[in-house]
Amino acid sequence: MKRALFLGCTVPVRARNYEMAARQTAALLGIEFIDIPGFTCCGFPVKSNAYTFSQMMSLRNLALAEEKDLEIVVLCSACTSMLAEANHKFRKSAQYRDHVNALLRKINRSYSGTVRIKHFSRMLLEDVGIDTLRKHITFDLGNISLMPHYGCHYLKPSEIHGEFDSPEDPKTLDMLIEVTGAKTVDMMGRKHCCGGALLASDNRLTYRLAAEKLHMASTSNADALCLVCPFCGVVYDDNQKLIENELEQIYQIPVLYYPQILGLAFGLDPKHLGFKLNKVKTKTFLSKLYGDMADE
Amino acid sequence: MNSKDIIDLDRSNLSFAVEVSTEPGGENIFRCFACGTCTAGCPIARTDSRFQPSAIIRMVILGLREQVLWHDAIWLCAGCYTCQERCPQGVNIADLMMALRNIATREGYAPEPYHVQLNLLLEKGCLYEIDDFDNKKRVKADLPEIHIDARELRILQEKLLEELD
Numbered sequence: 031m032k033r034a035l036f037l038g039c040t041v042p043v044r045a046r047n048y049e050m051a052a053r054q055t056a057a058l059l060g061i062e063f064i065d066i067p068g069f070t071c072c073g074f075p076v077k078s079n080a081y082t083f084s085q086m087m088s089l090r091n092l093a094l095a096e097e098k099d100l101e102i103v104v105l106c107s108a109c110t111s112m113l114a115e116a117n118h119k120f121r122k123s124a125q126y127r128d129h130v131n132a133l134l135r136k137i138n139r140s141y142s143g144t145v146r147i148k149h150f151s152r153m154l155l156e157d158v159g160i161d162t163l164r165k166h167i168t169f170d171l172g173n174i175s176l177m178p179h180y181g182c183h184y185l186k187p188s189e190i191h192g193e194f195d196s197p198e199d200p201k202t203l204d205m206l207i208e209v210t211g212a213k214t215v216d217m218m219g220r221k222h223c224c225g226g227a228l229l230a231s232d233n234r235l236t237y238r239l240a241a242e243k244l245h246m247a248s249t250s251n252a253d254a255l256c257l258v259c260p261f262c263g264v265v266y267d268d269n270q271k272l273i274e275n276e277l278e279q280i281y282q283i284p285v286l287y288y289p290q291i292l293g294l295a296f297g298l299d300p301k302h303l304g305f306k307l308n309k310v311k312t313k314t315f316l317s318k319l320y321g322d323m324a325d326e
Numbered sequence: 327m328n329s330k331d332i333i334d335l336d337r338s339n340l341s342f343a344v345e346v347s348t349e350p351g352g353e354n355i356f357r358c359f360a361c362g363t364c365t366a367g368c369p370i371a372r373t374d375s376r377f378q379p380s381a382i383i384r385m386v387i388l389g390l391r392e393q394v395l396w397h398d399a400i401w402l403c404a405g406c407y408t409c410q411e412r413c414p415q416g417v418n419i420a421d422l423m424m425a426l427r428n429i430a431t432r433e434g435y436a437p438e439p440y441h442v443q444l445n446l447l448l449e450k451g452c453l454y455e456i457d458d459f460d461n462k463k464r465v466k467a468d469l470p471e472i473h474i475d476a477r478e479l480r481i482l483q484e485k486l487l488e489e490l491d
């Protein structure tokens with residue numbers, strides 16, 4: 031199975047642990063990721079101030095994948111919904127398609143709308159399947175509990191994600207966690223917004239929003255938060271210390287990307303899954319699985 | 327209530343809602359029947375009293391163009407789509423906030439970080455530049471190097487701006 035891997039802006043610089051774990055687990059499952067050199071940002075960051083341009087950025091990326099006849103797999107939830115939304119709009123209107131292609135011609139490209147876009151987690155569920163995942167599990171995570179964090183764009187707007195998961199009562203991340211043997215902590219706030227979109231313009235608002243979730247997680251019996259989006263990671267992991275300072279609280283809750291969990295269950299070495307790059311230390315978490323490790 | 331808080335309808339511009347309805351994302355604004363479902367579930371409205379999506383929609387329909395476009399409120403939406411999923415009238419509220427921001431940008435009211443981001447994308451093709459140092463870190467983590475070229479993006483933006491003229 032071949033897929034174009036779309037990294038976006040955040041993953042390659044600020045969530046290399048997510049990328050490492052995604053590449054490692056995919057390789058073990060026999061998925062070949064193709065890196066397309068021409069990919070840029072999906073356009074999401076400028077949807078508010080340069081809407082038409084932001085759509086063109088997405089569609090140009092899709093054109094590149096179409097040239098190679100590849101489906102796109104995405105690690106970032108915001109990129110997933112941005113690319114899927116641009117694709118959805120493109121397919122809906124012939125007049126818009128003509129306009130887009132007139133512009134793409136200026137850079138010697140064209141797009142006909144054939145590319146399919148999936149979040150990495152969705153690919154695991156739909157193209158690999160839970161049964162195949164189960165066959166690769168060699169290490170039982172039964173003594174850890176995780177709080178799933180779905181975030182927003184993994185599920186919404188549901189119109190563009192089609193028949194995947196319920197935005198009001200989502201299950202897919204719970205399913206993916208449970209196949210590893212780990213327990214899920216079921217509580218309010220699993221669909222909370224991390225507030226990441228406001229981090230550049232009003233970071234204190236982001237902090238107040240994110241604190242709700244961190245508080246829930248740290249007062250539950252969860253050993254870590256489990257994420258599927260690098261921007262949620264920037265908020266909950268990279269900014270956790272700042273949020274603690276701002277709100278005069280202590281959370282110290284590890285923030286893990288789902289493929290890091292899956293990788294552990296596949297028996298991969300935490301070193302190859304980027305655990306050292308996690309900002310909130312994962313030592314206590316890992317020692318729960320492996321006992322005390324001398325070199326961590 | 328203080329009299330200065332009362333909306334002055336003499337300053338209303340009733341064509342504003344029509345203008346919004348022709349902007350991508352704003353198409354369904356007239357469907358709103360003011361039920362308040364969007365505000366009830368909005369994580370930002372819960373956290374910051376400056377923001378209520380249903381109030382903004384009402385202000386647009388009442389034609390309070392300046393108050394909407396100049397005020398911080400439209401920039402506080404986190405784009406989480408909770409409201410959009412739940413609106414009984416299919417108003418597409420998150421997209422509508424995006425439409426208002428684009429109009430405000432054309433009038434010169436976009437907050438500085440948004441300009442910075444656009445310039446970065448046109449210059450580098452991504453928000454966080456990946457320099458040699460980053461690529462070294464990537465190679466060390468057994469990840470491929472990344473070199474992004476924004477030339478095609480600049481051409482697209484230039485053509486879009488020409489179309490506007």
Ligand code: SF4
Pocket residue numbers: 357358359360361362363364365379380383412413414415416417419
């Ligand atoms: S939920 Fe929809 S109909 Fe109700 S107030 Fe909000 S936009 Fe209007």
Ligand code: SF4
Pocket residue numbers: 364367368369370371379402403404405406407408409410419420423
């Ligand atoms: S999309 Fe914006 S207005 Fe709607 S619920 Fe989320 S933050 Fe509130």
